[in-house]
Amino acid sequence: MxxxxxxxxxxxxxxxxxxxxxxxxxxxxxxxxxxxxxxxxxxxxxxxxxxxxxxxxxxxxxxxxxxxxxxxxxxxxxxxIGWVPQERNIFKSLTVEENLTAVARPGPWTVQRAYEMFPRLQERRANMGNQLSGGEQQMLAVARALVLNPKLxxxxxxxxxxxxxxxxxxxxxxxxxxxxxxxxxxxxxxxxxxxxxxxxxxxxxxxxxxxxxxxxxxxxxxxxxxxxxxxxxxx
CATH class of the missing domain: 3.40.50.300 (P-loop containing nucleotide triphosphate hydrolases)
Incomplete structure (x- = not known):
């Protein structure tokens, strides 16, 4: 490697x-x-x-x-570099889908694939970031980092x-x-x-x-x- x-x-x-x-x-x-x-x-x-x-x-x-x-x-x-900080730093005034599409870059990790990884996010795709539970916010933070298609x-x-x-x-x-x-x-x-x-x-x-x-x-x-x-x- x-x-x-x-x-x-x-x-x-x-x-x-x-x-x-x-x-x-x-x-x-x-x-x-x-x-x-x-x-x-x-x-x-x-x-x-x-x-x-x-x-x-x-x-x-x-x-x-x-x-x-x-x-x-x-x-x-x-x-x-894809980063999920302790504070999560999601966009709380945007919907789940907007959080993802705003940062998505070309690559194997698409928004749809992120939804397949985290079905809860797909169910709440129209919810604002501040309407999510702590666990859902963390899932969104991870999904958002993935759709950047980072190397690390x-x-x-x-x-x-x-x-x-x-x-x-x-x-x-x-x-x-x-x-x-x-x-x-x-x-x-x-x-x-x-x-x-x-x-x-x-x-x-x-x-x-x-x-x-x-x-x-x-x-x-x-x-x-x-x-x-x-x-x-x-x-």
């Missing part, structure tokens, strides 16, 4: 505060990566830096042959605060996208046991630096490492 993403010695943060402390990571085309760590370890800041929403202090970011390091956010999206999908805690039945539905959809469809993705999630089974690689951050990198299956099977870095036990 060809290398899709390469991050070299990245340092970034907000203003003068440096949160990400020299991270280097790479991702092959078609691979999915679980980005793990306790709260405040730099996971969201790392994703925000990839999309151009932080101050980069040092390091370089490449998506394929394109260097993203100094590009504004809209140019990074054009280069192939970034999901920042997509399951946070959702009802268990919605978590299961959304997790199945994400698994389909990254496992069956082969979408390259970086997924931030607080619960490693949810996300490790559907990703191929895992990176654990602590204090803005990489403290573990390896196969997702191996980390899932290593309770000592999970407990050490993520305070997770088998119980």
């Amino acid at each position: 060809a290398e899709l993403l390469r991050v070299e010695s990245l340092k970034s943060g907000y203003g003068e505060a440096v949160v990400v402390q020299g991270i280097s990571v790479s991702l092959q085309a078609g691979q999915s990566l679980a980005l793990l760590g306790r709260n405040g370890t730099g996971k969201t800041t790392f994703l925000n830096t990839l999309v151009g929403a932080t101050r980069r202090h040092a390091g370089r970011i490449f998506l394929g042959s394109v260097e993203l390091s100094t590009l504004p956010p809209h140019r990074r999206a054009e280069a192939g 999908l970034l999901l920042d805690e997509p399951l946070e605060g959702l009802a268990p039945i919605i978590v299961e539905e959304l997790l199945r959809s994400i698994a389909r996208v990254v496992r069956e469809e082969g979408m390259s993705a970086i997924i931030v999630e607080q619960n490693p046991r949810m996300i490790l089974p559907i990703t191929q690689r895992a990176v654990v951050l602590d204090r803005g630096a990489v403290v573990h990198e390896g196969d997702s299956d191996a980390l899932l099977a290593d309770s000592s490492q999970l407990d050490r870095w993520l305070a997770v036990s088998r119980g």
Whole structure:
């Protein structure tokens, strides 16, 4: 597989505060990566830096042959970055369908295909964004990123605060996208046991630096490492 993403010695943060402390990571085309760590370890800041929403202090970011390091956010999206932030950022004054058609770009992920992935959205296609439940808004945020037909999908805690039945539905959809469809993705999630089974690689951050990198299956099977870095036990 060809290398899709390469991050070299990245340092970034907000203003003068440096949160990400020299991270280097790479991702092959078609691979999915679980980005793990306790709260405040730099996971969201790392994703925000990839999309151009932080101050980069040092390091370089490449998506394929394109260097993203100094590009504004809209140019990074054009280069192939699809982003689902914690805040979702859907257009609440537009309908579900307008949210999708406003950003859709040519490619395999069409609006109709997004509806097939999330039937709830098709049922509510005429509803305004602010008329959707939290889970439906999250589905819309993911669908909107998919119809951009990105090369790399970034999901920042997509399951946070959702009802268990919605978590299961959304997790199945994400698994389909990254496992069956082969979408390259970086997924931030607080619960490693949810996300490790559907990703191929895992990176654990602590204090803005990489403290573990390896196969997702191996980390899932290593309770000592999970407990050490993520305070997770088998119980």
